[in-house]
Amino acid sequence: MLAVLLLPSLVFIIGLKGTFDGYYGFYYENTPYTKPLAYELTEKVVHSAPVSLFLSYTGFDTGYGFFAPNVASDFVLMFELKDSMGNTLQQCIMPHFEQKESMVRYTSMFNMFLDKISQEPQDSSSQYIQYLDIVIRQIAQKVKSEYPGAATMDARLYLYDYPSLERYRQGDTKENAIFVSEYKI
Amino acid sequence: MKKILNSMERSLEQFFFAPDLRSEFLAFFRVSVGMVALMHFMATLRDFDRLFSSQSIVPQDIATVFHPEWLLTFPKIVQFAAWAGISEASTIGVAQGLYVLFCLMIILGLYSRPAAALLLLLQIALVKGSAFFVYGADFFTSMSLFYLILFPGDRFFSLRNWLSKRPEQAVNFTPVKRMFQLHLCIAYFFSGLDKVLGFNWHNGESIWKAINLPYSNRDFYFDFSWMAQYPAILVTLGWATILIEMLYPVFVWIPQTRKIWVFFTVCMHLGIALVLNLYYFSAIMIVWNLSNFYFENGTVWSLGKWFKLKAFARYQHAG
Numbered sequence: 001m002l003a004v005l006l007l008p009s010l011v012f013i014i015g016l017k018g019t020f021d022g023y024y025g026f027y028y029e030n031t032p033y034t035k036p037l038a039y040e041l042t043e044k045v046v047h048s049a050p051v052s053l054f055l056s057y058t059g060f061d062t063g064y065g066f067f068a069p070n071v072a073s074d075f076v077l078m079f080e081l082k083d084s085m086g087n088t089l090q091q092c093i094m095p096h097f098e099q100k101e102s103m104v105r106y107t108s109m110f111n112m113f114l115d116k117i118s119q120e121p122q123d124s125s126s127q128y129i130q131y132l133d134i135v136i137r138q139i140a141q142k143v144k145s146e147y148p149g150a151a152t153m154d155a156r157l158y159l160y161d162y163p164s165l166e167r168y169r170q171g172d173t174k175e176n177a178i179f180v181s182e183y184k185i
Numbered sequence: 186m187k188k189i190l191n192s193m194e195r196s197l198e199q200f201f202f203a204p205d206l207r208s209e210f211l212a213f214f215r216v217s218v219g220m221v222a223l224m225h226f227m228a229t230l231r232d233f234d235r236l237f238s239s240q241s242i243v244p245q246d247i248a249t250v251f252h253p254e255w256l257l258t259f260p261k262i263v264q265f266a267a268w269a270g271i272s273e274a275s276t277i278g279v280a281q282g283l284y285v286l287f288c289l290m291i292i293l294g295l296y297s298r299p300a301a302a303l304l305l306l307l308q309i310a311l312v313k314g315s316a317f318f319v320y321g322a323d324f325f326t327s328m329s330l331f332y333l334i335l336f337p338g339d340r341f342f343s344l345r346n347w348l349s350k351r352p353e354q355a356v357n358f359t360p361v362k363r364m365f366q367l368h369l370c371i372a373y374f375f376s377g378l379d380k381v382l383g384f385n386w387h388n389g390e391s392i393w394k395a396i397n398l399p400y401s402n403r404d405f406y407f408d409f410s411w412m413a414q415y416p417a418i419l420v421t422l423g424w425a426t427i428l429i430e431m432l433y434p435v436f437v438w439i440p441q442t443r444k445i446w447v448f449f450t451v452c453m454h455l456g457i458a459l460v461l462n463l464y465y466f467s468a469i470m471i472v473w474n475l476s477n478f479y480f481e482n483g484t485v486w487s488l489g490k491w492f493k494l495k496a497f498a499r500y501q502h503a504g
Contacts, residue, residue, distance in 0.1 A: 004201045004360045008367040015375030022379050059327020064375040069383025071394040095242050101228035105318035107400040135243055142242045162397040165390050168413045
């Protein structure tokens with residue numbers, strides 16, 4: 001009996017941890033807080049070596065809070081390719097893909113860039129932010145290699161800001177691209 | 186008290202272990218998961234190098250920098266093969282061939298359990314090796330393959346039976362089926378709970394934001410601007426999503442509401458497919474829903490009836 005309850009219990013613990021992650025990540029993003037005991041316990045279980053191994057090899061290492069507690073903002077990574085004279089040759093928003101599903105996979109990566117805007121300004125030199133910058137530079141290099149005529153490239157990361165329902169109803173119907181960072185390749 | 190505990194234990198045993206000989210759901214689950222996994226793989230096959238090889242858009246040593254040493258990833262397989270003198274192109278070719286072969290074995294029901302185990306290993310190696318390009322569909326595919334290892338999938342409606350002239354054998358797969366059903370219920374409950382904790386799901390803003398994300402709605406270009414004039418629709422859609430998900434564990438166990446709740450949930454996933462263009466995520470979730478509850482009959486009703494009878498007996502006894 002215990003054996004058949006084990007897996008649903010584990011799924012419950014993972015779901016609960018995901019709820020805590022989402023809730024505290026959203027409402028206490030830059031505010032210090034004390035983790036409730038239940039949160040710490042779920043973390044201990046999920047991060048313990050045997051459980052972690054099992055979760056990684058079965059796909060159970062996922063949360064269930066899809067689009068929650070808030071629909072995350074998305075990003076646009078704009079590439080501007082230039083010739084040796086500095087003239088713009090081409091602008092694009094992603095590397096060349098032959099299939100649509102590859103674009104879905106590519107854009108699913110943008111979630112991690114949320115850390116670039118959620119971190120305090122003094123943390124902008126943190127190792128993880130530097131890591132994200134390396135990732136963007138690598139993507140930009142790849143895009144540049146697709147255009148042999150391009151001498152230089154500017155890659156710019158924008159936060160996509162579609163007007164909220166309230167703003168839209170007040171007549172603000174244009175989407176905005178909020179500049180986050182720039183990379184010269 | 187002891188009597189109550191004993192009877193609860195008996196009812197739990199009944200719930201988890203009572204033999205269920207209806208095998209339609211199992212054949213449906215096996216064939217559908219195999220097909221979704223195969224189609225999802227084929228949907229990025231021409232971009233395989235850009236996503237999963239050393240020529241990936243994000244170099245794999247960067248993508249896997251936070252991975253633990255013990256995690257098997259595709260770059261490690263490539264590295265190992267290179268050490269044995271096999272080129273990356275050959276390793277990729279073999280991996281692609283094996284992926285398709287294992288999917289076909291699952292679909293046809295030819296040693297589907299070992300095929301699912303090997304496919305799970307290969308799929309995990311691929312998606313963990315390019316962790317940036319992973320999303321919900323991949324996790325649910327992995328979990329589906331895990332359940333296909335636990336289920337005796339090729340005992341029914343299978344090529345293996347046909348080839349070996351083996352008759353369909355009765356196997357009690359209820360424990361795994363119940364675990365799977367509970368898994369789905371817990372997943373939806375937390376998905377709904379997480380949403381109800383976000384205030385933007387109460388006022389329609391989350392639905393509005395989701396349908397206007399930059400990479401959503403790129404296939405049919407539905408015009409949703411008119412919805413801004415009728416925010417009640419967006420509020421209703423937000424709350425409907427929360428209620429469908431949070432109350433899923435209640436209404437799918439009641440025979441009278443089971444089919445309608447599965448229908449609502451499938452409609453929600455069809456909406457996600459058409460508007461957010463997450464086709465494979467929606468497909469695998471629809472497969473989970475139909476496998477778990479479309480073929481189900483009356484389990485909780487009988488449990489409820491049993492509890493009612495016990496309560497009635499206690500009432501009579503007290504009287």
